[in-house]
Amino acid sequence: MQRRLVLLLALGAATPARGEGEAWFESPPVLPAVVASSDHLPQGLCRNHSREFLRQLRNYTLWAVQMFDASTKVPEGVVAGATYQMGHFDECVRASWGEVRGQYCLLELSYRPLRPHGGQAADPYLKDLPPQLHVWEKLKRTRDYTKVARDELHWALCLPASCAAEDIQAALDRELQVAGERLGLQLSARVSPRLCSVAGRDPPYSPGEITFVCVIGTLLLLLVSSTWYDLKNYPADGSKDSLDIGAGEGSLLKNALLSFSARRSLKSVLNTRVSHPATDASNGPRFLFMVLIIFGHRMTMFVGHPLDDAYILDRIFLTVSNGFILNGTLLVDSYLVISGLLLSYHLLIELDGHKGTNLALALLIRYVRLTPVYMLIVFFHATVFHRMGSGPFWEEVVGTDRDRCRENWWTNLLHVNNYVHTEGMCMFQSWYLSCDFQLCAVALVLVYSLWRWPWLGYSALALLCAASAVVPFLAVLLTRADPFLVPIAQHVRDPVDSWYFRNIYIKTHNRAAPYFIGVIVGLIMFKMRSSKFKLGKVTSHALFALLVWTLGTATMLAAFVFFDPARPYSAVEAALYASLHRVGFGAAIASYFLLIAFGQCGVYQRVFSWKPFTVLSRLTYGAYLVHTLAQLYDHGSLRAPRPTAFFSVAWMTMSDCTFAFVTAFFLLILVEAPFRAMEKVVFGRK
Structure with missing residues (x-):
């Protein structure tokens, strides 16, 4: 039949x-x-x-x-x-x-x-x-x-x-x-x-899964015992330094144990002491940009994934204002600017005060600060996460991520996963951590050269800035690629499977321009730290509107010309935008900090230095690490197509943010703050 x-x-x-x-x-x-x-x-x-x-x-x-x-x-x-x-x-x-x-x-x-x-x-x-x-x-x-x-x-x-x-x-x-x-x-x-x-086919617990549970148990035991010891032996006396590690005499072992005290970690999280008007004003953007990044990643769950109606997605590229969403990957560059600025400014302050520093130790300290909580999340992806749900896409989404993390965790550990085994990258968002760490290593040498041998440092800075614009130009020109990561199904359904993501988007040499712009801003702030120069109030607000709002908006929305599929492709045009759009957006972010430091933009400084922003900004690193867990879980366990509506995306983004920042808070108390305190104990830093 x-x-x-x-x-x-x-x-x-x-x-x-x-x-x-x-x-x-x-x-x-x-x-x-x-x-x-x-x-x-x-x-x-x-x-x-x-x-x-x-x-x-x-x-x-x-x-x-x-x-x-x-x-x-x-x-x-x-x-x-x-x-x-x-x-x-x-x-x-x-x-x-x-x-x-x-x-x-x-x-x-x-x-x-x-x-x-x-x-x-x-x-x-x-x-x-x-x-x-x-x-x-x-x-x-x-x-x-x-x-x-x-x-x-x-x-x-x-x-x-x-x-x-x-x-x-x-x-x-x-x-x-x-x-x-x-x-x-x-x-x-x-x-x-x-x-x-098929239900009931889970394999027995692996040694890796058992080890992960033991690690979490050990950290919780350290947290409880350290907090109990701290409360019993060191009652707060009202002194602002009474809870600081190293504030008094003590053995290395005792201070190491006290590093895991929840009370001391909470004190470091809630500390809102003023540092510098410009650096303090980075707290608001850091938090708000992280919320927008989480929103952007949530949006990708609607592209190339089950929908009950494609009407909105078919037309999303037709509206200019949607460029804020479709070109939203530029928001990541704001963190590169901030990272370059903070490293440059604080390193120059330290070099000037101590007449030198150990660059290798500085890089090691950054590694120790960032890596423990990062690798704990990688460990979670590779082991127990897969056991936490089921669904039509569970094995394809969470299972694939598990296998990638089991095979290539070491590239995350060494911060080289944006160049090595990119086809099996564990945690697709982790490319940024490798990119930032690699740029930090370069910037340490560069900033030291600016302080020790100014002529060599300025020459190297000029060369690196020029190269950071020329290299992405050539990368797009020679491969006839898109000028940016266009959020279509083949790019965002699984970013690691995208040729553009692996070969252009995540490469440090294509992302360096905003970082070096940040280094320049930090250098200017250091050189003018004692200057009384201030722009007039009208001039400050006019420049803020022009350089921050207008330049930043224009840079993002200029991508609209590439959203028309009927428009003939021009490799030169695409290469020019690929080369300049990160420079333009980085310049807009840089202008924000310079105008806060040397202008009269008090309203922006007060709003973005708001104390709750200071606390929330400390959670952005953990939130960046964990927010995709909720999104992967949601997609892997999805049982039916989603309705396509902006309100649905906004509602799920709010739940993503709640999960991300609450989880980040506990990770900060359990891992991040203790290891930062341990770093001070081991390396003898105050």
């Missing part, structure tokens, strides 16, 4: 010729029965269980009907862009009887007509097609990369767990060929083992 496959409206892309029998929408068979009854299933348990499933289905047996009910039979909304037909995951994996257990697989089915439909062709860049056109004009993939593809469906299928992915693939290959010939379509399917799930 010839098997047929239901593809509903998608299969209507090619209308059967007159005389070929019933129309494509009449009495269609369903996919679970097509595969279960296929003669191309291998002999053995898979075929036997599939036949038993069909027999019990005819008898209305509960477990068989549950498996059938959990599969997609008739898809909905394909033309609207609802290409994920996800069935019912939990009903499938809970269904069982004897040796037969339900297995949920999310197939990837591609289709296209075998013959042209003969109707009028549509403009490939037109979003709203005339209703009289053939449906294939809406469904087909075109040169418009901003359009959500509708020629590939993801289809839920519930079959016996004894059928391996390759068994299902073998049956589908033949059955789709038969169905395609009848319907005038070329049909193909891919069955990925990572998109097939």
Whole structure:
């Protein structure tokens, strides 16, 4: 008996010729029965269980009907862009009887007509097609990369767990060929083992997972015992330094133990003492930009992932103001400017006060401050995170991340993962940490040269600034790449799989310009630290509006010219923007700090130096490390397509931020602050 496959409206892309029998929408068979009854299933348990499933289905047996009910039979909304037909995951994996257990697989089915439909062709860049056109004009993939593809469906299928992915693939290959010939379509399917799930197949706990639990237990034990010892022996006496490590005499072991005191860590977190008007005014932007980065990463969960309607995404590139979202990766550059500024300014202060410093020790101290909490999160990704949920995409999303972290954790440890094994990067956002650390190593030598040998330092600074603009220009020009990471499905569904992300976006030599701009700002602030120079109030606010708001906004929105897929590509134009847009945005951030330091922008200084911002800014590092955990968990456990609405994104961003900053607070108390205090104990720093 010839098997047929239901593809509903998608299969209507090619209308059967007159005389070929019933129309494509009449009495269609369903996919679970097509595969279960296929003669191309291998002999053995898979075929036997599939036949038993069909027999019990005819008898209305509960477990068989549950498996059938959990599969997609008739898809909905394909033309609207609802290409994920996800069935019912939990009903499938809970269904069982004897040796037969339900297995949920999310197939990837591609289709296209075998013959042209003969109707009028549509403009490939037109979003709203005339209703009289053939449906294939809406469904087909075109040169418009901003359009959500509708020629590939993801289809839920519930079959016996004894059928391996390759068994299902073998049956589908033949059955789709038969169905395609009848319907005038070329049909193909891919069955990925990572998109097939069976309940109760978790392996026993690994040594790595046990070790992670022991590490957390040890840290908690240190936290409790240190806090108890601190409270018992060092009651607060009101002195501002009474809780500082090293404030009094004590053994190395005792001070090391006290480093883990929650009371002392909390004191360091809540400290809001004033340092410098400009550096204090970095606290507000650090917090607000982190919220926007979390929002941007949440937005990527809506691009290339299950949606119930693609109408908004199809048109998001048409509005200029959306450039704030679509070119939002520029926000990361603000942290590079701040990092370069703080390193330059504070290192020059130290060099001037102590007439020298140990650069290797300075780099080691930065490594010790940043790495412990970072590697704890990497350890979590590689071990127990995978055991915390399930879902149609769990193995593909969380399982893939687990495997990458298990294989390449050492590249994170050495801060080289933006150059080494980038195709298996653990924690896609961790590229920034490597980039920042590498630039810190360069900047330490550069700033020392500026202090010790000014002529050499200024020459090196000029050369590095020029190179940081020329190198991304050449990278884009020679590869004919996009000028920035365009947030389309192939770039953001899994950033690590994106060629642009791996080869251009995360490379330090393409991201260096904002950092060196920050170094220049720190140098200017150091040179003028004793100066009484102040711009007038009107001039200050006029320059703030021009250099901060206007330049920053123009730099982000200028990307709009590249959002038009019908516009001819110019490699020179793309290379120029790739070279200059980070310089422009970095200059806008630099102008903010210079105007705070040497202008009369008191309102901005007061707002962004607000004491709650000071506290929250200390949590941004931890929030950056952990916020993707909530997003990966959410995507991996997703059971149904999402509604596409800005309010939905905003609501989920608020939950992401709450999770990220609350978790960051506990990590700061448990790991980050103790290891910073330990660093002071070990290296004898106050």
